Amino acid sequence: MKNEEIVEKEKTPFREFWESFRANRLALVGLGIVFFFIVIAIFAPLLTSYAPDSQNLADRLLPPSASHYFGTDDFGRDLFTRVVYGARLSLWVGFLSVLGSALIGTFLGIVAGYYGKWLDTIISRFFDILLAFPSILLAIAIVAILGPSLQNALIAIAIVNVPTFGRLVRSKVLSVKQEEYILAARAIGMGDTRILTHHILPNSIAPVIVQGTLAIATAIIEAAALGFLGMGAQAPMPEWGKMLADSRQYLTDAPGTLFFPGFAIMFTVLGFNLIGDGLRDALDPKMK
Amino acid sequence: MTNKNLLQISNLSKSFESSKGFFRKVKNEVKAVDGVSFEVKQGETLGIVGESGCGKSTTGRLIMRLIEGGKGKINFEGQDVQSLSTKDLRKLRRDIQMIFQDPYASLNPRHTVEKIIEEPLIVHKIGTKEERRKRVAEVMDVVGLSPYHLKRYPHQFSGGQRQRIGIARALVTNPKLIIADEPVSALDVSIQAQVLNLLKDIQVEFGLTYLFIAHDLGVVRHISDRVAVMYLGRIVEIAEVEELFENPKHPYTKALLSSVPVPDPTFEKQEIVLTGEIPSPSNPPSGCTFHTRCNSCMDICKAEKPVLQQIQSGHQVACHLF
Ligand SMILES: Nc1ncnc2c1ncn2[C@@H]1O[C@H](COP(=O)(O)OP(=O)(O)OP(=O)(O)O)[C@@H](O)[C@H]1O
Ligand SMILES: [Mg+2]
Numbered sequence: 001m002k003n004e005e006i007v008e009k010e011k012t013p014f015r016e017f018w019e020s021f022r023a024n025r026l027a028l029v030g031l032g033i034v035f036f037f038i039v040i041a042i043f044a045p046l047l048t049s050y051a052p053d054s055q056n057l058a059d060r061l062l063p064p065s066a067s068h069y070f071g072t073d074d075f076g077r078d079l080f081t082r083v084v085y086g087a088r089l090s091l092w093v094g095f096l097s098v099l100g101s102a103l104i105g106t107f108l109g110i111v112a113g114y115y116g117k118w119l120d121t122i123i124s125r126f127f128d129i130l131l132a133f134p135s136i137l138l139a140i141a142i143v144a145i146l147g148p149s150l151q152n153a154l155i156a157i158a159i160v161n162v163p164t165f166g167r168l169v170r171s172k173v174l175s176v177k178q179e180e181y182i183l184a185a186r187a188i189g190m191g192d193t194r195i196l197t198h199h200i201l202p203n204s205i206a207p208v209i210v211q212g213t214l215a216i217a218t219a220i221i222e223a224a225a226l227g228f229l230g231m232g233a234q235a236p237m238p239e240w241g242k243m244l245a246d247s248r249q250y251l252t253d254a255p256g257t258l259f260f261p262g263f264a265i266m267f268t269v270l271g272f273n274l275i276g277d278g279l280r281d282a283l284d285p286k287m288k
Numbered sequence: 289m290t291n292k293n294l295l296q297i298s299n300l301s302k303s304f305e306s307s308k309g310f311f312r313k314v315k316n317e318v319k320a321v322d323g324v325s326f327e328v329k330q331g332e333t334l335g336i337v338g339e340s341g342c343g344k345s346t347t348g349r350l351i352m353r354l355i356e357g358g359k360g361k362i363n364f365e366g367q368d369v370q371s372l373s374t375k376d377l378r379k380l381r382r383d384i385q386m387i388f389q390d391p392y393a394s395l396n397p398r399h400t401v402e403k404i405i406e407e408p409l410i411v412h413k414i415g416t417k418e419e420r421r422k423r424v425a426e427v428m429d430v431v432g433l434s435p436y437h438l439k440r441y442p443h444q445f446s447g448g449q450r451q452r453i454g455i456a457r458a459l460v461t462n463p464k465l466i467i468a469d470e471p472v473s474a475l476d477v478s479i480q481a482q483v484l485n486l487l488k489d490i491q492v493e494f495g496l497t498y499l500f501i502a503h504d505l506g507v508v509r510h511i512s513d514r515v516a517v518m519y520l521g522r523i524v525e526i527a528e529v530e531e532l533f534e535n536p537k538h539p540y541t542k543a544l545l546s547s548v549p550v551p552d553p554t555f556e557k558q559e560i561v562l563t564g565e566i567p568s569p570s571n572p573p574s575g576c577t578f579h580t581r582c583n584s585c586m587d588i589c590k591a592e593k594p595v596l597q598q599i600q601s602g603h604q605v606a607c608h609l610f
Contacts, residue, residue: 012441013397013398013441179393180388180390180393180394181393181394181395181396181397183349183354183388183394184386184388184394184395184454184457185396185407186354186381187352187354187381187385187386188381188385188407188408188411188457188461189377189378189379189380189381189382189408189411189412190378190407190411191378191411194411198399198407199396202398203396203397203398
């Protein structure tokens with residue numbers, strides 16, 4: 001074997017991915033921001049002595065102070081507490097809706113891409129129909145049918161994002177299916193189920209992870225938008241979008257009611273987007 | 289080598305259809321394999337040579353039914369492959385294995401060497417975890433990979449080593465027939481010989497039968513017992529390897545042979561140059577498909593398809609000259 005160079009490396013694909021991700025400063029910043037909000041969400045009760053919906057009408061619209069870091073809103077509720085608890089709602093909606101759309105979208109995309117034929121036609125047309133509507137309008141329509149609540153907003157956002165994942169996975173499966181290692185898998189006598197779970201899925205999942213991270217950002221904005229329009233979280237839930245909507249009447253008296261929830265939305269969304277871009281850069285060259 | 293046929297195919301054909309145009313569909317039919325018949329005897333190596341696109345890979349894949357819709361008979365050890373159920377077909381793929389041309393594309397980049405080689409055993413439910421591990425270690429040793437390669441990924445290996453992984457995967461279920469589709473053409477010349485010798489060694493050691501597809505005549509001569517020459521989906525000549533190289537009959541075979549440098553000085557080199565392009569397989573010439581490039585073309589060649597006929601024991605040619 002003297003002519004065969006022996007490549008001496010002991011790197012798993014994950015190690016390689018992590019090294020390339022770690023080299024991306026912005027992605028790390030994004031990771032820091034998201035981690036920060038997750039910690040805040042988890043430890044919310046430890047960070048504040050107020051309850052998010054306890055009203056104190058004597059303390060309405062106070063400016064920021066030592067006892068109310070962000071001031072208070074028109075019901076005298078502590079704004080800092082509400083923003084902190086709001087992180088729970090937004091992250092919850094973001095993660096769960098994206099999990100839902102990614103699971104359903106991936107399933108439909110794999111079926112359409114692998115089995116093709118009439119199944120592909122039906123599924124692809126279904127995606128086309130969903131994508132023909134502007135996503136926020138579609139979400140509003142779904143919430144209008146289901147009734148306005150945070151949970152229904154979550155379901156609506158999940159449905160709206162299904163085709164994005166579905167199309168992504170379908171096109172990836174179509175290309176992975178042509179790879180010679182799939183032919184090799186069939187040549188050793190492997191059945192469809194194992195080919196799908198052991199070969200096609202693992203090689204198609206990278207773009208879903210990237211898209212999933214970016215979609216959490218979009219989902220958080222969409223949830224806030226629905227909350228703002230009164231179609232999502234209902235009072236007295238400390239949902240950021242709803243808080244923005246409520247702040248409109250008191251903008252001049254207490255600008256904090258607008259700024260703090262607004263910044264919270266902006267930073268979480270930014271964090272997820274930075275991670276998503278970093279993931280794309282780290283995963284893409286290997287995924288072609 | 290015995291005289292028993294392990295594999296016998298007769299009149300194997302496959303056309304691919306493609307339709308062009310959006311508003312007015314134009315059906316385009318490519319006869320990739322057109323009436324191919326041959327047999328592979330137990331323990332021998334049958335080489336198949338021909339230019340790119342002549343249907344070599346399609347023939348190999350049809351035999352394993354990796355491409356469906358082939359016409360004709362395929363008989364493997366007395367079983368009619370064409371009529372096997374999906375379940376029996378998967379069982380057949382334990383006895384027939386394939387080695388692929390591209391050692392980069394044919395290994396799943398996300399699987400370790402261990403998983404790649406063990407997978408055929410898992411698929412066919414062979415042995416316990418412990419027995420499978422032992423078997424994997426055995427074949428890795430046979431193909432010249434070290435145990436410390438087990439946990440590595442394909443991209444950490446050189447082309448030659450990757451092809452050894454592919455060979456180990458093909459070997460692990462103890463197959464009877466291995467269809468090797470240009471297994472060395474993607475490798476450096478210096479490594480080709482090593483891999484060819486490995487293939488020869490394991491053939492002797494495990495009593496394997498090979499269907500060896502190649503476009504390089506030198507490679508085919510090195511490994512084959514008999515050689516079939518393909519042109520545009522048809523077999524134009526079959527003979528024992530020495531007979532074919534010393535005494536080629538078909539003008540196409542002669543042309544192919546004269547295009548390779550021969551180390552043997554006593555060999556009188558006839559300069560026959562292949563002129564013209566390979567005709568498109570979607571629109572093959574009438575009669576003998578080679579007549580457009582043949583320098584001994586007669587009238588009958590344009591009109592009638594020559595059939596493969598025996599001209600000497602073991603030497604068959606499809607040409608109107610004989
Ligand atoms: N899936 C397919 N669909 C349409 N045409 C195909 C398909 N597969 C092969 N062909 C056509 O069939 C013919 C034979 O192809 P094949 O791959 O068998 O050739 P080959 O002899 O293996 O060539 P190479 O040396 O390039 O590997 C070619 O003209 C090719 O374009
Ligand atoms: Mg080929």
